[in-house]
Amino acid sequence: MDDFSSHIGIIGGGIAGFTLGCTLKKYGINTVIFEKESMASESGAGISISPNGVIPLEHLDLMDDLKSNSYKSQKGILKYKSELLLEMPSPVYSMNRRDLMHILYKRYKDLGGEVLFDHELTSIEGATKELVFSNSNSYKINHIVACDGIRSFIRENFFSKGLPPIYSGYSAWRGFAKSDNRNVEIYFGPNRHLVSYPINENLERSFTGIVKTKNQEVESWKEKGSHENLVKDFKDFNKDLSSLFSSAKEIYKWGIFIRPPLKSITKENITLMGDAAHPMVPFLGQGGCMAIEDAYTFGYLCHELKCDFIKVQKNYQLLRVERNNKIQQMSLMQGRLNHIKNPLLVYLRNQLIKKTGIVSKRLKIAHTYDVHDKVIRELHS
Known part of the structure; x- marks a missing residue:
């Protein structure tokens, strides 16, 4: 010892x-x-x-x-x-x-x-x-x-x-994308919201979308999700988000505990x-x-x-x-x-x-x- x-x-x-x-x-x-x-x-x-x-x-x-x-x-x-x-x-x-x-x-x-x-x-x-x-x-x-x-x-x-x-009742999406947008942006919507911001001088952009749902996801930041389901969750938000999502190489989804x-x-x-x-x-x-x-x-x-x-x-x-x-x-x-x-x-x-x-x-x-x-x-x- x-x-x-x-x-x-x-x-x-x-x-x-x-x-x-x-x-x-x-x-x-x-x-x-x-x-x-x-x-x-x-x-x-x-x-x-x-x-x-x-x-x-x-x-x-x-x-x-x-x-x-x-x-x-x-x-x-x-x-x-x-x-x-x-x-x-x-x-x-x-x-x-x-x-x-x-x-x-x-x-x-x-x-x-x-x-x-x-x-x-x-x-x-x-x-x-x-x-x-x-x-x-x-x-x-x-x-x-x-x-x-x-x-x-x-x-x-x-x-x-x-x-x-304990599961909080919220699940989250996250990913990195490319964008010329230099601002921090927060979007509200019924039972969901999304935050995005640049993370370096190359304007690589992080986004996190939160959805209120009874469907419990696993508590893991390494669990991959699909573009299709992400777009579906935020389909009635700003149209610019669709291009943001599409530029993300990988999407992850996890439950918030x-x-x-x-x-x-x-x-x-x-x-x-x-x-x-x-x-x-x-x-x-x-x-x-x-x-x-x-x-x-x-x-x-x-x-x-x-x-x-x-x-x-x-x-x-x-x-x-x-x-x-x-x-x-x-x-x-x-x-x-x-x-x-x-x-x-x-x-x-x-x-x-x-x-x-x-x-x-x-x-x-x-x-x-x-x-x-x-x-x-x-x-x-």
């Missing part, structure tokens, strides 16, 4: 795991990442990084990498089918998730971070803080951080009493973050940003509190549970607003978007959160 007893053991090498690894290594804190896959990878999909997610990346000295691997649209456009509802400035960097993962992985390795691939967690011996993996390897570590996603082994065994994720909010995301020597703590429906584009916020918060607390994990967990709990649960609930509500079917309610929603500042006010709650400032204020309150 190898001894990592002075290390923070991170389970899962996704956005949360590698952001945490980068934060810890920046401050010289021993860490090791255990990843069940054979290499650092991420499904090719679009992701938007709003200002609240950009702030931690700035503190990790990753802004040059972010800017050179993303696209920052100047304008966001909201439509009901083909009807223009609102134009507003767009504050987000949009990119391929795979590129974000490459940036984080490279920085972590450049900082001397260690990753052990082909390590799928099968048990934790609480008394000895020993991690046991499916390849028969085991390791003693100092503290466990679960970044292992919505189907987190740690959450299910230590926080959720074995309860699995959720878990109920947790009152506590820490227990003894275990801390949850990212989708393991609070899986987000994608209607505010905050899943990745919340994972980045979580990871930076925990890592910076470890630095400031010199890895006194009782104090770290207490402050992490105070800083993250309310914030995450609020964004989680806002995202669920946004899904209901996006998919209104009743004609009168559709009209009222559209008028609110056109004639009030409701969109900006809701986005402000997510986007203006400064995670670094919040940690410092909490530590000095």
Whole structure:
């Protein structure tokens, strides 16, 4: 059994795991990442990084990498089918998730971070803080951080009493296409909506279409769908979307799953973050940003509190549970607003978007959160 007893053991090498690894290594804190896959990878999909997610990346000295691997649209456009509802400035960097993962992985390795691939967690011996993996390897570590996603082994065994994720009632389409369109565009329609944006200077474009349906799809980003069914789901939307869809080489479809909010995301020597703590429906584009916020918060607390994990967990709990649960609930509500079917309610929603500042006010709650400032204020309150 190898001894990592002075290390923070991170389970899962996704956005949360590698952001945490980068934060810890920046401050010289021993860490090791255990990843069940054979290499650092991420499904090719679009992701938007709003200002609240950009702030931690700035503190990790990753802004040059972010800017050179993303696209920052100047304008966001909201439509009901083909009807223009609102134009507003767009504050987000949009990119391929795979590129974000490459940036984080490279920085972590450049900082001397260690990753052990082909390590799928099968048990934790609480008394000895020993991690046991499916390849028969085991390791003693100092503290466990679960970044292992919505189907987190740690959450299910230590926080959720074995309860699995629940189908949300939504399924999603996604793909990459080519387009000269430089704007972020969101289309609403009865029981469905679609978001698309450029992800690089070549104007490669990511699109995600969400459909409210009782037909449960599998929870996998690698499940392929058909152009024909995609076009059928959005046939009464803007005609420009048909050409967008047709230029996509591959189409994927998956079911969106959720878990109920947790009152506590820490227990003894275990801390949850990212989708393991609070899986987000994608209607505010905050899943990745919340994972980045979580990871930076925990890592910076470890630095400031010199890895006194009782104090770290207490402050992490105070800083993250309310914030995450609020964004989680806002995202669920946004899904209901996006998919209104009743004609009168559709009209009222559209008028609110056109004639009030409701969109900006809701986005402000997510986007203006400064995670670094919040940690410092909490530590000095």
